[in-house]
Amino acid sequence: xxxxxxxxxxxxxxxxxxxxSSVPSICEMINVQNKDKQKNFLSxxxxxxxxxxxxxxxxxxxxxxxxxxxxxxxxxxxxxxxNDYLKATFLTEYGGRLWELIDKKSGKNLLYTNDxxxxxxxxxxxxxxxxxxxxxxGVIGHSPFTCDKLYAAETTREDGMPIxxxxxxxxxxxxxxxxxFWLEEDSNILxxxxxxxxxxxxxxxxxxxxxxxxxxxxxxxxxxxxxxAYKNSASGGIRKVQxxxxxxxxxxxxxxxxxxxxxxxxxxxxxxxxxxIANVNNEGYGLLQLSSNRLQGRKLFSWGHIEGSDxxxxxxxxxxxxxxxIQAGVAKTQxxxxxxxxxxxxxxIECYTSVDVKPDSIFNEYDNAVRTVxxxxxxxxxxxxxxxxxxxxxxxxxxKKFDLVRNASGYGALENRLREKLGEISISKHLEFPVxxxxxDWLDILEKNxxxxxxxxxxxxxFVVGDEWIDILGKSSKSEGKDNWxxxxxxxVMYKYTNRLEEALNCFKESLFLEVNKWSYHGAAYIYNExxxxxxxxKYAVKAIELGTDDxxxxxxxxxxxxxxxxxxxxxxxxxxxxxxxxxxxxIKMYLAFAYVNTGNVDIADRMMxxxxxxxxxxxxxxxxxxxxxxxxxFKLKNPDVREEDIRVPKKYNYKMKVYSDN
Numbered sequence: 092x093x094x095x096x097x098x099x100x101x102x103x104x105x106x107x108x109x110x111x112s113s114v115p116s117i118c119e120m121i122n123v124q125n126k127d128k129q130k131n132f133l134s135x136x137x138x139x140x141x142x143x144x145x146x147x148x149x150x151x152x153x154x155x156x157x158x159x160x161x162x163x164x165x166x167x168x169x170x171x172x173x174n175d176y177l178k179a180t181f182l183t184e185y186g187g188r189l190w191e192l193i194d195k196k197s198g199k200n201l202l203y204t205n206d207x208x209x210x211x212x213x214x215x216x217x218x219x220x221x222x223x224x225x226x227x228x229g230v231i232g233h234s235p236f237t238c239d240k241l242y243a244a245e246t247t248r249e250d251g252m253p254i255x256x257x258x259x260x261x262x263x264x265x266x267x268x269x270x271x272f273w274l275e276e277d278s279n280i281l282x283x284x285x286x287x288x289x290x291x292x293x294x295x296x297x298x299x300x301x302x303x304x305x306x307x308x309x310x311x312x313x314x315x316x317x318x319x320a321y322k323n324s325a326s327g328g329i330r331k332v333q334x335x336x337x338x339x340x341x342x343x344x345x346x347x348x349x350x351x352x353x354x355x356x357x358x359x360x361x362x363x364x365x366x367x368i369a370n371v372n373n374e375g376y377g378l379l380q381l382s383s384n385r386l387q388g389r390k391l392f393s394w395g396h397i398e399g400s401d402x403x404x405x406x407x408x409x410x411x412x413x414x415x416x417i418q419a420g421v422a423k424t425q426x427x428x429x430x431x432x433x434x435x436x437x438x439x440i441e442c443y444t445s446v447d448v449k450p451d452s453i454f455n456e457y458d459n460a461v462r463t464v465x466x467x468x469x470x471x472x473x474x475x476x477x478x479x480x481x482x483x484x485x486x487x488x489x490x491k492k493f494d495l496v497r498n499a500s501g502y503g504a505l506e507n508r509l510r511e512k513l514g515e516i517s518i519s520k521h522l523e524f525p526v527x528x529x530x531x532d533w534l535d536i537l538e539k540n541x542x543x544x545x546x547x548x549x550x551x552x553x554f555v556v557g558d559e560w561i562d563i564l565g566k567s568s569k570s571e572g573k574d575n576w577x578x579x580x581x582x583x584v585m586y587k588y589t590n591r592l593e594e595a596l597n598c599f600k601e602s603l604f605l606e607v608n609k610w611s612y613h614g615a616a617y618i619y620n621e622x623x624x625x626x627x628x629x630k631y632a633v634k635a636i637e638l639g640t641d642d643x644x645x646x647x648x649x650x651x652x653x654x655x656x657x658x659x660x661x662x663x664x665x666x667x668x669x670x671x672x673x674x675x676x677x678x679i680k681m682y683l684a685f686a687y688v689n690t691g692n693v694d695i696a697d698r699m700m701x702x703x704x705x706x707x708x709x710x711x712x713x714x715x716x717x718x719x720x721x722x723x724x725x726f727k728l729k730n731p732d733v734r735e736e737d738i739r740v741p742k743k744y745n746y747k748m749k750v751y752s753d754n
Contacts, residue, residue, distance in 0.1 A: 094174040094274040096245055096253035098496055100166040101180070104409070105208035107165060109218050109238050110157035112644035113550035114613050116148035116216075117587050118620075131329035133321070137423075141329065144296025144428025145231060146215075150588050151262055151554040152235045155218035156644060158210040160709055167208075168497065170243060170255050172272060176279035179272070182223070183243045183497055186236040187257035187270060189224035192281060192378075194445045201378040201445055203304040203414035209407055210238065212710040221407040221414065224443070225302040228268050228287065229261045231428065233302075236261075240500070242523075244493035252276070256493045258522050260503035262556060264295050266431075267503065267519045271488050280471070283441040284481070286489050289431050290518050296428030300390070300420035301441060303380060307393075307413040308372040312453055313345045314464045315368045315389050317358035320344070321424050329426065334358065335457040345457060347415050350393040353400055353748035357424040358389045365468045368417045369446050371453050379446040380419060381468055383477035385439035388420035399747040403713075438489060440477045492521040501527030508537055509559060529553055536563060541572035542581075547608035550642070551577075554584060561585050568598075576606035583614050592618050609638035613645055616652060625656050633665055641670035643679075650682045662686035677708045685721055693728045700725060705743050716746050 131141055169190070172179045178193040185208070192201045205222030213219040214233035227234040241257040248254065258269035271284040289295055315334075322332050322339070332338055334356075335345040342349040344356055360366055367381035368389040393415050394400040404413050419441065422429045431437065452463040503524030507517045518524075526534070532552055535543050540563075545551075564572070564582040572578035583598030596618045602611040612635035619628035632649035639645040646669055653662050663686050666674065673679055680699055684706070687696040700706050700722060708718050722744040727733065740747075 092173075092175050093276055094172065094252050096255055097171050098183075098243065098245075099169060099171065101169045102164045103167050103208055104162045104164050104206065105167065106158045106162060106210055108158075109155045109210055111153040112156045112648075113153075113642050114610065114644050114648050115551075115554050115584050115588075116150045116152070116154055117584065117614070118148065118617055118648070133329060133331060137331075139321075139423055140427035140429055141424070142427065143430075144298060146263065149215045149235060151556040152216055153554070154644070155210075155216045155238050156212075156647075156710060158218055158709065160209065160707070162207055162209065172253070172255055172274050172281070174274040174276060174278075177274060177281055179274070179281050181255070181257070181272070183257070184240050185220075185238055186226060186234055187241045187243070188222075188226070188237075189281075189443075190222065192224075192443055194279070196279070197376070197445070197447075199376070201305075201443065203306045203411070205304075205408050206411040207409045209409075211407055211713075212715075213713040214238075217710060217712075222304050222411070224304070226257075226270060226285075227298070227300045227302055229264045229266070229298055230296075231298055231425065235263070240497070242495065242499040243497035244495050244523075246491060246493040248273075248487070254488060254493070259499055260506055260518055260524065262502055262506075264289075264297065265291055265506065265518075265557070266295070266297075267522055269489075269522065279444055280475070281443040282475075283443070284484060284488055285439050285441065287431070287437045288519060289433060289435050290516060292433050294430050294432055297421065297431035297437070298428045299386075300388070300418050300425055301380075301386075303378070303417045303419070304414045305370040305378055305417055306372075307347065307415045308370070308377070309348070310373040310454075311347065311377070312371050312460065313347055313368065313391055313415075313417065314371060314453065314460045315345075315358045315360065315391075316364045316461050316465060317360050317389070319359045321357040321359065323355045323426075329424070331359070332356075343457075344391065345460075347391060347393050348396070350395050351397060353395040354393055355425065356391045358391075359423065360387065360389060362387075365465065365472065366419070367464065367468050368419065369464050370415070370417055371446060371448075373450060373454070375446075375448045375450040375453055377446055378417075379444050379464065379467065380417065380441065381471065381477070382419060382441045383439045383481050385437060385481075386419045386421060386441065388418075388423050388425075390416070390418040390420065390425060392416040392418065395748055397748070398742050399719075399745045402742055402745055403748065438481050438485065440481050440484075442471065442475070442477065444471070490521050492523070495523050495525075498525060498527065501525070501530035505530040505533050505555070508534060512537055513559060536567060536572070536578075540567050540570060541575050542577045544575070545577040547576060547606050547610075551581070551610060554581070556585070556588065561589070568601075574605060576602045576608060576611070579605065580608065580611050580614070583611065587614060587618060592621060596622075607638070609635045609642070609645060612638065613649060616649060620652055620656070625658075629653060629656065629658050629661060633661060636665050637668065640668055641673060643673050643676055646673050647676075647678060647682075650679065654682050654685060657689070659686040659689045663690065677706050678710060680706060681708050681718060681721060684725075688721070688724055688728065693725060696721075697725050697729060705741075707743070711746055718744050719746050 168183045170181045180191040182188045210218040218238045244256040254273045369379045371377040453460045504526040579602035586595035599611040599615040616631035684696040
């Protein structure tokens with residue numbers, strides 16, 4: 092059959108809705124890709140950009156922080172590319188994720204596809220789920236679009252072959268990116284042509300990693316053309332180790348079942364070697380991913396094989412089993428962005444196909460395994476020179492206008508309107524960005540120099556970022572918007588984001604003077620917190636809660652501020668004025684249990700931990716062991732004579748993924 096492309100709906104077991112936070116992401120959050128990675132043990136000749144491009148939150152995006160484990164079958168919009176060899180299914184509502192890649196000759200799925208779409212707190216915006224191939228752009232951590240729609244479009248080549256496109260405007264880096272996918276008629280390769288377009292006049296930090304989930308095969312092996320790798324050591328920081336045998340850990344890391352703790356290995360592929368990574372089962376079969384040279388990095392991530400690691404795998408799935416991730420990126424490691432020059436486009440091609448070789452050629456000396464996969468890669472390269480293909484398809488695919496099929500956000504349209512006002516070029520000549528309701532507020536201020544009156548009880552619809560917007564709001568606050576509480580609030584949020592704390596505080600106070608609102612109380616609380624005026628921070632946080640007792644995001648953020656500053660009595664007192672739904676949220680209950688523990692009410696905290704099968708905090712953050720520490724603290728207080736080595740945290744509460752050593 093000739094390749095086909097259809098847009099349809101499939102049924103998947105997933106959350107009905109993932110709700111956004113009502114308050115902006117203006118305080119630092121745990122990001123395991125950033126945490127403790129500034130420290131490294133690398134030589135001065137490595138030339139990596141460790142820590143460059145770090146962000147502390149997802150602003151101007153809102154956190155996607157409200158979801159459940161109550162999953163139901165529902166329709167999810169998908170796009171399906173198919174020929175005689177492969178069937179590729181993409182989730183258009185979830186970042187264009189490649190969800191399944193079926194090898195039709197073997198009937199096997201080359202990827203790890205989860206049997207549920209179960210959000211958990213592992214991404215920059217909180218909600219994330221495991222499985223398939225996730226396309227991560229812009230900032231260290233998972234993509235802002237992991238659980239969001241992308242624009243979907245289609246076209247056909249002159250020979251009639253269909254091409255699928257996903258694209259969006261990324262607001263932190265202010266770039267467009269597009270992903271074009273197709274199948275050839277006589278090939279078992281999925282081609283993915285990627286393009287990042289920086290239409291800005293300054294250098295920006297750039298990040299890309301294709302996050303490929305594959306089955307953790309019993310006795311499986313990973314193959315990559317490298318003899319060294321950068322590793323996040325158990326004791327913190329980055330070291331360089333040998334491949335295949337990690338000289339620090341003492342075992343062959345390419346047999347990924349050997350890994351103990353959660354670990355990243357970033358393989359240092361020689362510049363003159365082909366860029367690929369393969370995951371092979373004990374029969375010599377599996378997935379091969381290769382690319383043109385722009386995508387220089389390759390990674391193995393394993394959750395490890397201790398109880399806390401198993402717990403993470405279990406909460407992310409139902410019955411799909413364990414997986415690892417093999418990833419491909421524009422940098423050597425995932426702890427860095429790399430500088431992208433102004434007015435520059437980066438393009439590359441990725442290929443996804445099967446590897447099917449004799450087991451003896453893989454499961455002996457590692458050099459022989461590499462030569463075996465090298466040979467298959469060279470065969471592919473002889474037919475499809477990917478570096479040449481990138482250049483040859485720049486105009487015919489990369490810069491071609493496609494037909495829009497499914498809509499997404501309006502922020503690309505907003506950016507174009509802003510650039511038009513400033514006399515600058517648009518973000519793209521060939522990507523279509525229609526105006527949507529999510530940016531109406533900002534179009535108003537561009538056109539009228541103020542916002543249409545906003546009800547102070549309703550959460551802010553969206554946020555923006557950039558010096559241009561600060562200038563626009565600043566001018567508004569001195570003219571048409573001077574009596575508009577919402578103008579002052581949004582300006583305060585932007586000043587907070589750019590660390591102009593005094594100016595931010597003045598804006599929040601002016602907003603409150605014009606109209607009492609919980610949003611400015613929340614913002615001012617965090618300003619006072621950073622200024623170390625903790626009594627005022629707590630006062631404003633409590634006032635925000637009093638005005639918004641039914642708003643989970645607002646209450647959670649303010650209670651976290653109280654908890655971090657050890658105002659335990661205030662947590663207990665404030666909890667009792669919360670709305671019933673907020674009170675019943677298990678993260679809120681966890682904060683309350685900490686407060687009880689630290690005010691001598693250990694028995695109450697213990698009962699809370701064990702009621703109704705235990706305290707299941709759905710949005711425990713990757714790298715966060717708060718619930719583990721809470722259980723340990725309660726246990727020690729109730730068993731003061733217990734030895735540390737005799738404490739066994741129940742698996743339900745064990746989220747520790749490291750076995751620490753002196754290495």
